[in-house]
Amino acid sequence: MAGLSDLELRRELQALGFQPGPITDTTRDVYRNKLRRLRGEARLRDEERLREEARPRLVFLGILWVKMGKPSAPQEAEDNMKLLPVDCERKTDEFCQAKQKAALLELLHELYNFLAIQAGNFECGNPEKLKSKCIPVTEAQEYIANVTSSSSAKFEAALTWILSSNKDVGIWLKGEDQSELVTTVDKVACLESARPRMGVGCRLSRALLTAVTNVLIFFWCLAFLWGLLILLKYRWRKLEEEEQAMYEMVKKIIDVVQDHYVDWEQDMERYPYVGILHVRDTLIPPQSRRRMKRVWDRAVEFLASNESRIQTESHRVAGEDMLVWRWTKPSSFSDSER
């Protein structure tokens, strides 16, 4: 370092990427120290770079090993890393197995992405006019062969792995009949992604559609229930009216029977009782008789069971048996209405 002339010192500094100012008596020492420092740093950097080359592969392998759940000897892997890449098609040592697993995972990753994108496209407008979300196995194989440089054997190995793995990989393998489960690779007819990848706009519009549909369904249900309620109220009101009509009828009948009895007491009638049908015909005009039949029958029933002042009897009148009502109490005592 000491033997360097000013010019050489300048050149050395520039070679290391530093632009020095004028090298004078006062600055010479400073720049010499700078050169020393820069040289040390450069040496360190070169060493780092050599180590860096091997590191990414190492990290990837490390992650792979962890994911596979297999323990590994990092030192061994690092030693293997120092070897040149070899053809791993037929070898079965640990390093090659790791590499194969890596290739398999890469293939699966590509396949997953491809299926997800296709399924997403299908869901969102289907610009490529796909027939269904399920991609035929030949198409998928072709795509994978284009994207990665793997053979069909590797593709089948990937499919087998998916079949044998009991974790959810996100890829569904479907057979000819779309609903049955496949158990062997040759039965697989098409592949479908379990998680389609859709754009944000598409997702938003789908979400909106779903929300609107749900709201509409909710309102329809509400309207339906409300209609049901109205129907029920109407029926209930009708029943109430009928009941009211019945009580009206009962009241009228009681009046008639009582009046008849009073007339009989005053010798205006022949018998103390009056025929039921006779009462009916008195109270209900002929045109309403069919319409009021229900009300009448209920009234008759009511009187038979709930009115103690009127007795329902069967008498022989003019040679015929007929049902009659007879007032059973003295008129002045038992009047509840008048």
Added chain:
Amino acid sequence: MTTSQKHRDFVAEPMGEKPVGSLAGIGEVLGKKLEERGFDKVAYVVLGQFLVLKKDEDLFREWLKDTCGANAKQSRDCFGCLREWCDAFL
């Protein structure tokens, strides 16, 4: 980091013939040492060195340490002072 009164006084106006001791971080002892090395009585010579080193902080501070034995704080104060003066007046 607040600046000292010395710093503020120095950067407030062109340095003219101010002595080397008026630089922030340079006290009596350091000032004397600088004089011995030929960085005479005036501050502008130190400014000269600062500029020749192209205002590089590491180089200047290393130079100051080697020349007069300034510690880290003293060299930092001196560098900061000169740099601000240059920003204002150069």
